[in-house]
Amino acid sequence: KKTFAIIGLSTFGQYMARFLAERKFDVIVVDNDESRVERVKSFVTKGIIADATDKPTLERLGLKDADAVIVSLGEFIDASLLVLLYLKEIGVDEIYVKVLTEDHAKIVNLVGVTEIIFPEKDSAFTMAQRIDNCNVLDFIPLVEGYSIIDLAPPASFSGKTLGDLDLRNKYGVQVIIIKQATPDNVVVVPTAGHCIKQSDILIVLGRNEDLEQLKSLE
Amino acid sequence: KKTFAIIGLSTFGQYMARFLAERKFDVIVVDNDESRVERVKSFVTKGIIADATDKPTLERLGLKDADAVIVSLGEFIDASLLVLLYLKEIGVDEIYVKVLTEDHAKIVNLVGVTEIIFPEKDSAFTMAQRIDNCNVLDFIPLVEGYSIIDLAPPASFSGKTLGDLDLRNKYGVQVIIIKQATPDNVVVVPTAGHCIKQSDILIVLGRNEDLEQLKSLE
Ligand SMILES: Nc1ncnc2c1ncn2[C@@H]1O[C@H](COP(=O)(O)OP(=O)(O)OP(=O)(O)O)[C@@H](O)[C@H]1O
Ligand SMILES: Nc1ncnc2c1ncn2[C@@H]1O[C@H](COP(=O)(O)OP(=O)(O)OP(=O)(O)O)[C@@H](O)[C@H]1O
Incomplete structure (x- = not known):
């Protein structure tokens, strides 16, 4: 606790x-x-x-x-x-x-x-974005059926690049942010060349059913 | 204005x-x-x-x-x-x-x-969630130097696909959502094959300087 x-x-x-x-x-x-x-x-x-x-x-x-x-x-x-x-x-x-x-x-x-x-x-800062109708963060949870989740990468992802995994076409999901443990760093807009480590946390956007499918991988 | x-x-x-x-x-x-x-x-x-x-x-x-x-x-x-x-x-x-x-x-x-x-x-409230590693939505605006913006596509984007434009590599930004006018539809996790219309609104995530560069295109 x-x-x-x-x-x-x-x-x-x-x-x-x-x-x-x-x-x-x-x-x-x-x-x-x-x-x-x-x-x-x-x-x-x-x-x-x-x-x-x-x-x-x-x-x-x-x-x-x-x-x-x-x-x-x-x-x-x-x-x-x-x-x-x-x-x-x-x-x-x-x-x-x-x-x-x-x-x-x-x-x-x-x-x-x-x-x-x-x-x-x-x-x-947040207010200035929203007052300008710019902040999609209030928007994303309002898009029915879609979510953003944290995902520890399945073992099969380790050592592969985002390009190799081609998650957008295979599962219809998008990795928008990667939280790295070592070095302690946040990668926003990761490129196709990013190699996934076991210690990464992937922030993934997609349809709920597709995210469920992703979560069940080994 | x-x-x-x-x-x-x-x-x-x-x-x-x-x-x-x-x-x-x-x-x-x-x-x-x-x-x-x-x-x-x-x-x-x-x-x-x-x-x-x-x-x-x-x-x-x-x-x-x-x-x-x-x-x-x-x-x-x-x-x-x-x-x-x-x-x-x-x-x-x-x-x-x-x-x-x-x-x-x-x-x-x-x-x-x-x-x-x-x-x-x-x-x-945001802090209590983050300290518990639970909610990445509040996470996005707190990543210094990054934003999510609405962007009307520059004329030069019209008729091109996201794959052609390759924004991630050219500008280091990611189109995470596209609001279409016709049909009135929201595309979350657009694929590389998505063809951009003048009437689309692109929701783009990236570093502030890169978003500025994108905004200045014709
Ligand atoms: N009647 C009034 N007309 C115009 N300005 C006023 C009036 N009364 C107070 N103000 C202004 O409102 C402001 C209140 O700011 P103050 O620093 O007290 O707020 P605060 O509660 O500390 O907010 P923050 O947490 O944002 O710092 C001051 O700049 C003060 O001059
Ligand atoms: N040396 C100290 N030891 C323990 N507590 C302290 C000490 N100095 C100040 N505090 C406490 O710190 C708190 C500061 O609160 P204060 O209301 O001044 O903050 P604030 O700037 O108005 O913040 P907020 O915007 O969150 O209201 C008070 O509860 C005060 O009793």
């Missing part, structure tokens, strides 16, 4: 706690504001009222074993950087940081994190 | 202004904080320093002809509700409101808007 820790119960932090708890994960939260910890107490595994910039406190939480830690300390940029530093020293692998400004993002990037979350910028 | 108005240059509002301006739309912004209007002046069509809750000011802006108005007044919930009311009285059809809390969202919903934007909640 996965465990996630959320440091800082800003609006984003509170919703992360709720959505992760809804997915039945263990959720540990830390905030120095008692009322905010109270607000999520009913659905989190452990709610800790403490100053996250106190390193011993962080160490006692056993965060090294968490699947990921999300830092959401709002405008307290210096606090978020301290906590980020301590999490790295503790040995946490997956760290997500919610940032407040472009500069905050740049500093966090220099320190290095798994991913930066910038809700205002991301939703503005 | 489309026109959009942004009332309130919060972080979200500023990014909306930027992303819409980048798509070559006319962007009008209103904020009573001079420094915020200054920050976006270089790329918006018109920057107005004024109190948006002053109805005559709003009326003078000719917002009735805007394709959409985005309200992003942050924690000034009462101001956002007043502005929302006035926009409806002025006769603006498409109104988007960025909300701060669940309750703010409920009140706005009672008044009625085209769409509510709640960045912190939306990104938490």
